[in-house]
Amino acid sequence: MSEPASGGESLLFLTDEQLRKGIEAMFFAYRGFTADPDRILDGMDYGRAHHRAIHFIHRSPGTTVNNLLSILGVTKQSLNRVLRTLIDDGLVESRVGREDKRERHLFLTARGAELERELSDAQRARMRAAYRAAGPVAVQGFRQVLEAMMDPDQRRQYQTLKEGGA
Amino acid sequence: MSEPASGGESLLFLTDEQLRKGIEAMFFAYRGFTADPDRILDGMDYGRAHHRAIHFIHRSPGTTVNNLLSILGVTKQSLNRVLRTLIDDGLVESRVGREDKRERHLFLTARGAELERELSDAQRARMRAAYRAAGPVAVQGFRQVLEAMMDPDQRRQYQTLKEGGA
DNA sequence: CTTGGAAAGTCAACAAGGCTGACGTAACTT
DNA sequence: AAGTTACGTCAGCCTTGTTGACTTTCCAAG
Structure with a gap:
């Protein structure tokens, strides 16, 4: 490799x-x-x-x-x-x-x-503070990496929830 | 929407x-x-x-x-x-x-x-796959948000470990 | 219509891994 | 000499996961 x-x-x-x-x-x-x-x-x-x-x-x-x-x-x-x-x-x-x-x-x-x-x-207060401290670009990356780390089934669940709530 | x-x-x-x-x-x-x-x-x-x-x-x-x-x-x-x-x-x-x-x-x-x-x-294999899928900018943000989410004591522990191992 | 299986929920028993409290021992510190 | 620190251990409890066995309900095939 x-x-x-x-x-x-x-x-x-x-x-x-x-x-x-x-x-x-x-x-x-x-x-x-x-x-x-x-x-x-x-x-x-x-x-x-x-x-x-x-x-x-x-x-x-x-x-x-x-x-x-x-x-x-x-x-x-x-x-x-x-x-x-x-x-x-x-x-x-x-x-x-x-x-x-x-x-x-x-x-x-x-x-x-x-x-x-x-x-x-x-x-949420903690999450908000972390998001604010890290900034919007970081938040975007945070979400991307977490999503990529999920098992496919978990990701499906997560995305269903994500949409359903909008 | x-x-x-x-x-x-x-x-x-x-x-x-x-x-x-x-x-x-x-x-x-x-x-x-x-x-x-x-x-x-x-x-x-x-x-x-x-x-x-x-x-x-x-x-x-x-x-x-x-x-x-x-x-x-x-x-x-x-x-x-x-x-x-x-x-x-x-x-x-x-x-x-x-x-x-x-x-x-x-x-x-x-x-x-x-x-x-x-x-x-x-x-590590999973982490590597997630990092690759999300890209280096996302990884940077991922780490920033996680770090901001820690309790101060935990962050200190984390950073000590971070340096110590380089 | 009946019967058999699948699905939803419940009860019982057990295991992992947290916790507190109490106690013992050795070794360091004052 | 006395007190503190580091570690180990026993005993008992709680939460939250597991399997297995069971009932009730629903549905579909015969």
């Missing part, structure tokens, strides 16, 4: 060292990314799994359990436990499907929406 | 919608980021925690337990469980400090280095 050192105008020659820095950047940044919601959830009886469920129910109200399952990439048993506590605590409402009674459609209640806002306000 | 002129150099007006996309990009990308090593570890008796320990021991051979603790951000009990299995299995060597005999300096054994290579080859 001998790369022709200079790839035209720019280097697409990536050393292990450069890649390692990228890997570590992901590791440390993800910690920051989850830190604020984690802090809020800590003390309540909820964790990161609850946050994720709440996020995607907020994002796609009326989504089915199965749908949520494939987005979150966990087993239905795992999701169910989280969902049950959220339903019992009155943060999420589960409505039996009108067409297919096997399905449950999920919605945030007023209280659920309130918690969602609190969590995502914190997370 | 009502994109508020998010043109290149313009103002940094960030809608909740734009920020939400960034948040979801992080979520999905991180899954991809960990997918390959997770797949390799699955079936062995190790998990993501072992991978992290191995990564940073490889990266800073001779590092102390305390040092590793602060990088990984877990408790010593948690790290100890992981470290013990790695030492027992002969992937990591723990040497009593020469200057300060309280300290233990950690090194990968040949077998440890072998597993490290296998794991990081997989992870």
Whole structure:
């Protein structure tokens, strides 16, 4: 594997060292990314799994359990436990499907929406600060690299969500 | 279709919608980021925690337990469980400090280095593909945003590592 | 209409990997 | 000599992932 050192105008020659820095950047940044919601959830009886469920129910109200399952990439048993506590605590409402009674459609209640806002306000604040600090060009690149890093299935999910919400 | 002129150099007006996309990009990308090593570890008796320990021991051979603790951000009990299995299995060597005999300096054994290579080859391959697909400008932005997203302490850790390895 | 399979959800049990608290030992520092 | 630091360990807890087994519901083929 001998790369022709200079790839035209720019280097697409990536050393292990450069890649390692990228890997570590992901590791440390993800910690920051989850830190604020984690802090809020800590003390309540909820964790990161609850946050994720709440996020995607907020994002796609009326989504089915199965749908949520494939987005979150966990087993239905795992999701169910989280969902049950959220339903019992009155943060999420589960409505039996009108067409297919096997399905449950999920919605945030007023209280659920309130918690969602609190969590995502914190997370957005950090994201906004990072975006501002790095600037619009960097943000563009950030999104491009992240997208390229996803598995094809994940990318499809992400893009569906991306469009659906506009 | 009502994109508020998010043109290149313009103002940094960030809608909740734009920020939400960034948040979801992080979520999905991180899954991809960990997918390959997770797949390799699955079936062995190790998990993501072992991978992290191995990564940073490889990266800073001779590092102390305390040092590793602060990088990984877990408790010593948690790290100890992981470290013990790695030492027992002969992937990591723990040497009593020469200057300060309280300290233990950690090194990968040949077998440890072998597993490290296998794991990081997989992870680097994905990172390399993503970098190539997105291009050098995007990579630059990617790193900038991630860095801005870290907590100050994490950023310090990251930058120390960044320099140390060059 | 019935029957069989697929899909949605639930219950139970287990594992990984976080956490806290308490305690011990050796070695360094004051 | 006393106090602090680095490390290891035991015990127990929590969250969140897993599999396996089960019910209910729906749908389609016979």
